[in-house]
Amino acid sequence: MTFKLVKYEFRSMIRLMGVLWAGLPAMAIIMAVFQKIFPYDGLGEYPAVLNILNNLFTFTYIAMFIALIAVTVIIIIMRFYKGLMRDEGYLMHTLPVKTRQLITAKGVTAVAVSIISMAVAVVSILLLSAFDGVLINRIGYFLSELAGLMTKQPVYVLMCLEVIILALAWIMADIYKVYASLSIGQMAPKYKIALSAAVYIGISIASIFLLTAFAEGISMLAGSLPQSVLQPVQDWFAGLSMADGLEGVVMVSLLLFIIYDALQIAVYHIISEQSLRRRLNLE
Amino acid sequence: MNNLVICEGLSKVFSGCLALDNVNLAIGRGKVIGLLGPNGSGKTTLIKLLNGLIQPTSGSVLIDGHGPDTYTRSIVSYLPDRPYFADWMKVSDVLDMFSDFYNDFDRSKASDMCRALGIAETAKIKTMSKGTREKIQLILVMSRKAQLYLLDEPIAGVDPAAREYILGTIINNYNDDGSVIISTHLISDVERILDEVIFIREGKVLCHEAVDEMKDREGKSVDGVFRSYFRMTPYAGYNNPQGDMEAVKGGSTDDL
Known part of the structure; x- marks a missing residue:
């Protein structure tokens, strides 16, 4: 039963975190390619639109990076709070499972999500330096x-x-x-x-x-x-x-x-x- | 053990307010029971206690001989008075979930009912209307072959046509060996399907009786008996200081 709970918990996490997990590395690749074509040391010589684009990409990447950390923490807390103590609790606490299984499933999934978010952050930094x-x-x-x-x-x-x-x-x-x-x-x-x-x-x-x-x-x-x-x-x-x-x-x-x-x-x-x-x- | 549900000396206090007061009940099998009372009388509190979602201040609850636990959750099919779906869920997710966790859940029956109501399994529940979400919950609850169905206000807030559909679904789909407890204050809609009624007011059980016996004794419908039990004097207002209902409605108070 714990495994089944983890399956549904993870499914919910993927739907909530998926955009950021995919988006941050994608943004890092865009930035890396952009900087490969238009290196920093030559930015002053490029048209203004390229400078604006560069700033926009950098800002978006940093915002997504911060969002990844913040959203991971918030989602982990909210999944427990909303899942077991708000309306969703009416479903979860009437499933034929033990309370410890509900908590374990939340905990295991939360740790996995934290690890994935950290891995995504590291991979995005590596991708930034891909070239x-x-x-x-x-x-x-x-x-x-x-x-x-x-x-x-x-x-x-x-x-x-x-x-x-x-x-x-x-x-x-x-x-x-x-x-x-x-x-x-x-x-x-x-x-x-x-x-x-x-x-x-x-x-x-x-x-x-x-x-x-x-x-x-x-x-x-x-x-x-x-x-x-x-x-x-x-x-x-x-x-x-x-x-x-x-x-x-x-x-x-x-x-x-x-x-x-x-x-x-x-x-x-x-x-x-x-x-x-x-x-x-x-x- | 003959009785499916036994409540002994059951009381619940919320922030100093007595929501249930020394409730003693014994509910048998194979019955449809109406848990009837005005708003705030303790119906939802009693159903939540039966589900173990809140804990009694004193007294005990037994379902098939067990206090609320993993076993009772496996034999109780509960329809709460609110939607309990997570934001991320599609209809298929919640059907899969019930299939995974409840051995008595009939997935194909649930799919058939979804099709009959024009509910796409691929649709996201979050985007659906309140009425459709209530129908999905009803489908989930009635697709189980449970021992006890606890239906909290299943027809509140829906139009008369939907009420007919919901009550028809309940009657045509519940497990004959099990019992159904329906909490509502819309008596006239449900009374034709009830075997027994429990009247509850201010946390106290006023009566628990077979519908036929009540009708024979009182000489009127359950709705009529309910109205006589729970009659309230309307606030007269400034324009009718005598509280004359004839003046207000232009008819008998029995019409109310």
């Missing part, structure tokens, strides 16, 4: 260096993987934080949005305190461990390192951040599920 040989060469050089490093030190593959997982977990935790705030806010008889905003601010402050406490706790735990336990770990770090164990420390830190984000996701999910299951309020 810029210097930038393409630099990107190629960076990728070949990274590949070489990973071949020599496989630990960097793990580190890259951790960075990707952390990025996903961070996005998901942030989305779920919004979901939890809206789910609590909907319980109010009035001023639901205002209460949701207040809850969001409260949760954000609490999560900063908890992160500090989490880091302190880990630090105290590490400090209290006997040397006989720490030494093999330090040796392992040194063994896989090119910089005196620094990679090991980075990897463990990333792992701890992933665990922290996973805990946040779990807590926000439980808050959202319990609020919508036990205190749903479609007044």
Whole structure:
């Protein structure tokens, strides 16, 4: 059932985001072709209409870029709010599915949409530079260096993987934080949005305190461990390192951040599920 | 278990206002029941509670022995009093959705009904009139072979011809083993299809009775009984300080 919900959720997202996902790269290609034919350094010599066109393309691209980011955030929030707490909720909450499946489908789709929007933004920037040989060469050089490093030190593959997982977990935790705030806010008889905003601010402050406490706790735990336990770990770090164990420390830190984000996701999910299951309020 | 729906001591308070007050009901199977009451009497609140869309302040609801949950949603076919479609949906999307989620949904029957009403499956619902959107919701609800149909104001806001169509669709398409609860304040339109009626006012159930028994006892139609239960004195106004209805209408108050 979750898969079916994701299918419909994704279908709605594509219809809402499709224009921007297709439009931004298209605009980037138009700009790249235009600048290839009429390079910047010669713009002063071209007729005024070409200068105007160049400014128009640039403005449109920047506006679409900003819109992509803004619309992605707004659509993710609105799909949850309108889909589960407004009129559409009369359909979604009467489907024979569990509340946790509704939330999971929204969350998974939101993460996928965020990733696609980021990928579209990056691709559009690359397309802008499609005819810029210097930038393409630099990107190629960076990728070949990274590949070489990973071949020599496989630990960097793990580190890259951790960075990707952390990025996903961070996005998901942030989305779920919004979901939890809206789910609590909907319980109010009035001023639901205002209460949701207040809850969001409260949760954000609490999560900063908890992160500090989490880091302190880990630090105290590490400090209290006997040397006989720490030494093999330090040796392992040194063994896989090119910089005196620094990679090991980075990897463990990333792992701890992933665990922290996973805990946040779990807590926000439980808050959202319990609020919508036990205190749903479609007044 | 014989009763399909059981409400015990059901109450709901909204912002200090008592919307439902200690409702006790037992509804059997294979019946068409009219949930009748004036605007604001608690009909929609009761139906929302049966669907689990709001939570009771006190008391309980059981449908086929279960509180509102995944199981009850699979046997209840609900027509809300508002359109619930997402902006992006075409008719085919919502038909596909019902096919995917409800095992008792008859996709070909729904398509036939769309064709009969001249509704194109490729059309975007957002662009349709309110009446057409209501018809699509009715098609979705009545294309299911559910145990319980909860129809909240299915004929409110539509013209008399459309009312005939809607009531005909309900009567010709509901599952014979299931029950239909129709909430409305348009009694005269629905009374010919009802087996039982529930009168509700200010959150209280005033009576729950078989239509035939009520007619025999009261010697008048359900509409007539309803009017006597819910009679209101019109505001007399400055031009008719005696409140004389003859002067206002030029006829009997029974004509109102």
